[in-house]
Amino acid sequence: MANNKPPSGMRDFLPKDKALREYVMQVIREEYSRNGFTEIETSQIENLDNMENSDGGDNTKLLFKILKRGEKLKLNEIPETESNLSDLAMRFDLTLPLSRFYANNRNDLPSVFKSLQMGYVFRAERPQKGRYRSFIQCDVDVIGDESNLAEVELINTVGKALTRLGLDDLTIKINDRRILKGLVTSAGFDADEFSDIAITLDKLDKIGREGIINELNSKNYDSSKINRLMQLSDALESNGIESAKVLSEEGYTNLKEIITVIEAIQSGYKIKFDYSLVRGMGYYTSTIFEVYYGALGYAVGGGGRYDEMIGKMSGADAPACGFSIGFERIVDILKAEDHKMPTGSRLALFYDVSDDLKEVMKTAIQLRETYSVVSVFVKKKKFGKQVDRLKEQNFDMFTVFSPELEIKSL
């Protein structure tokens, strides 16, 4: 066979890696479920029209499109456009399918719908190390709750789930789009310059205070406005959220409540106001947050409130807030740290080909009442080597079948 590898940017998973992935999924599923989120599933394949006419930005340029089938596909004509060749595409995120799902099933869903969705998304990125073209996203969303209960439940649930996975140095950074807007307009910029200024502010972690000034200068903004922006930023930096009150009373009150509640209830993770947190997506309306782990320079999850998107997509307004965990990043961290999953005892039961298979199987079935894994093997001549290979597969107990069996632990 010419090529036994999966296609470029796609992956297979060996038993050890698959076990870690399933473990992470299971912990997230259990913790979210306990907090009242219910899991849904949406189709991995969507109508191309819905995807191309979405708010997906650059992601709509990375679509895996599916060829039309049968008579719809004209092989004897010059195609001219991709739309003439394709009617479906793989989804690029879980948010668009959630909005479509919610619009389609609204009447069958509770008035406050706490959704959990875990599944593959597909993006035809240029393949490179560590960048996957098919990867799992794990999204939780509260639809229909305009109160801060949504933010608090999302942050606490994500914090708890990641803590349970053994990530013990977590910081949730939080901001409010209205404070950011207040910062920009209070400095004297026009409201329509907000997005451009925000793109620069977002880089504070990477390029520092001087870098921000240089970049804004190079964009030819008025230097007195830049100075004023930096003064206001310095105040936010040194006095924290109290300096945000003059920028947006609503944003301040909002964050103050969320931070107060989280600080009162959290255990195992920190929450921190960060005025330079921007998040790219245009659809966020107020609260935004990201979760950081240890000294890693990138977020392992993020989200915020998007009160207008559902209405735009479905024609019926609904407040909404969501948090997306970077599943692949979490798995990569646990793998790099050689995180130990809880495993039960794994027992290998050997038998000789001359043994009575039905007595061997009866013994195996009985042992399975006690041990979490019991696997039966024909005993090979090179028995020591056979045992060594099984130890590599995490078998920790070995026994040879005999009518009066005793289990010995190694």
Add this chain to the structure above:
Amino acid sequence: MANNKPPSGMRDFLPKDKALREYVMQVIREEYSRNGFTEIETSQIENLDNMENSDGGDNTKLLFKILKRGEKLKLNEIPETESNLSDLAMRFDLTLPLSRFYANNRNDLPSVFKSLQMGYVFRAERPQKGRYRSFIQCDVDVIGDESNLAEVELINTVGKALTRLGLDDLTIKINDRRILKGLVTSAGFDADEFSDIAITLDKLDKIGREGIINELNSKNYDSSKINRLMQLSDALESNGIESAKVLSEEGYTNLKEIITVIEAIQSGYKIKFDYSLVRGMGYYTSTIFEVYYGALGYAVGGGGRYDEMIGKMSGADAPACGFSIGFERIVDILKAEDHKMPTGSRLALFYDVSDDLKEVMKTAIQLRETYSVVSVFVKKKKFGKQVDRLKEQNFDMFTVFSPELEIKSL
């Protein structure tokens, strides 16, 4: 939004349906794991070449192909062939990916590899009620074991898993391709007529003894051979497996051992020799089996031994035997029977907007130590209606927050 439904033949799943699907997956995963099978995952997208050059038969005509991207796609030329437009496709089964995976990772896998794979496959069938274009398959395979231990473990594990799911009237039908071949050649047919005769024999359940005779007559087979075939069949029908000995000594010995062991160890399911069991795929070499539930006229799973396929695909021989559970059929049965899943207590905690959210959250977190689901809701004016809606979502305990909380069960 024009169309909020998933594409034709694709599905979304509401919380209740998703919970059932996850429950079935979890039971299968746990039972297979206990029996020593380890889960792997393969890419949902495969190289088109691998798929088209496979043994997939009609399934290769049902491919969802993926459009080439970037400069590889020539929009200003007449395409002429689909291969000029597409380089990837969605997988149509899990067996081809398993063979590719095994060939690619053989050195990292144990000499006897007991594989579990659960995942979506995609077939561009004509959409119709009950036929899905994207559905989950659940395959278990033993690669590298030529002994009947493979068959016995597969049958017992599938039987146990389905029994644990509440399916209590299961029958495993078993046959051996060598007995079928012996039947056909003993009746005087040529060996190369086997496939055609077998296609007719496979219909015994549906068209009966007379139907078989009529169909073979209409295919212009020699009537004396047909008579002989029916005599041998009648003997198998009335005397069971003992009449198979003259048709294939090897097949007889093989089935005799498997049936003896399974009858000695099974609980909750039956095993039965059925000479008319054929199974479509050409790659089976000896044992074949299917599992039936109650009076349902179709199998809910099936498989057999395919000792030559891995060698053909990977260039290195390996004996193999597999069993595939019809996941969607199992889910449909459980749904139709309104099967009750084990659910823990689900508690709704109501609070008034004037309450202190941090005290409410502290209470919720404390309750989550005891109850499997605790979800917090702002108490609405129409409280009775709110409670009724939550009962529909399987909430069975309701309580209103107060500093001295008492839980009351409804």
